[in-house]
Amino acid sequence: MKVVVDMNKCQDHGQCVFAAPDVFRMDDDGRLAHVPDPDDALRDEVEEAADVCPLQAIRIED
């Protein structure tokens, strides 16, 4: 699974971190960092993260 975050849209709400903590995290400056190619077992979490992103900045590419 390939996860793409549009960093021009991202406003660091961090909702994705709650939904999928294995894939998304906030760095020390409060900016989002993520694993671009997480294991497929994490698909449900990542879909949840994409759903709850207020800016809809997360895209899942198979």
Added chain:
Amino acid sequence: MSGRIVVAGASLGGLRAAEQLRAAGWTCGITVIGDEPHRPYNRPPLSKEVLAGKASFASLAFTPKPSAADVEWRLGTRVTTVRLAERTVELHDGAVLSYDGLVVATGMRPRRLRCPGPVEGRHTVRTIDDAQVLRDELTRPGVRVVVIGAGFIGCEVAATAVGLGAAEVTVVDPLPLPMVGPLGEMLARVLLTRHEERGVAFVLGQGVTAFEGDDRVTGVVLSDGSVLPADVVVESVGSVANTEWLDGNGLDLSDGVLTDQHLRVGGRPDVVAVGDVARFPNARYDGVPRRVEHWSVPTDSAKHAAKVLVGGEAGLAPFAPLPTFWSDQHDFRLQSFGAPALGLGDVRVLDGDIAGDVLVGYHRDGRLVGVVALGGPSVTRAAARFRAELLKQPALISQGALS
């Protein structure tokens, strides 16, 4: 069930319902019906980025999941009548559809002030079309703006108008402080100051009795008889549930549509409600049914309601979402977890300083029920820690907090 599920409402709740029906195993037809001509789009930017000219409509459109690719969209029409006993809906265009399951996702519309005076020049912000028309007005040189209602939308619009360079921006509200209902006095005072420092004027403790002007509004008459000159008026005075189409079925429609703890409507297995039109008891709190106008609710409720509609409630815990909301105003952000409004009587600073970035906690019977962060990453991170604590707490109901 086999056949068709009708989803009435084609905004975020309708889209998520369609997607979650597929996720719950529904393989037959899904028809989503919405009165706007547009596919579902994201509304929070309407009072901010869209108004400010920083976001296009294309950037707001939701991308439906691949599983929902075969959903039938009927846009630019709406359900006018439903007969629950017969399982049929009638649309504004005259079509009659039968269904096996029905999702109520018709949401809210802005409440309008019923005051004498001209209508032209008065705006609301609910749809993309509203926002685009208002933007044209706010960008006229020297424009004087009066925002009626100091809630979230009103404060966001006022902040955006100042950012666009409006000559005067005044917010009017009968309450003594902005956003005091959801946030309580402590934070409301801070927000008032921060708005004033950034150029927003407030007239508080005053209602609106009339609008001045002939063809178009030129002023807003306040309850003390004084008049605020206005070229543009924005009404942000709450919302009304779109439930008229459900009339005649014996449902409780006194404020949205009443549901049970599994979001079912009228005790029926074949009708559920999602989003801000649903008045549901939250098992996490006191069990009192409430509508919740937060962006997270359509997604959370659609997930639960779709499972119930497709597979029944067996094995499902009652719907108990952790509420969350945010609001971006000027250069600051409010971020909330839990239910601050249930703990307005006991408000404490948990982190930071009221003069800068601050995290505030709301308590009921000594127990933390909600937090609001105002400011940057340091308090947002602190809020996230408290979110985890809020999630772990047992339901208030089971602790007898109703007494």
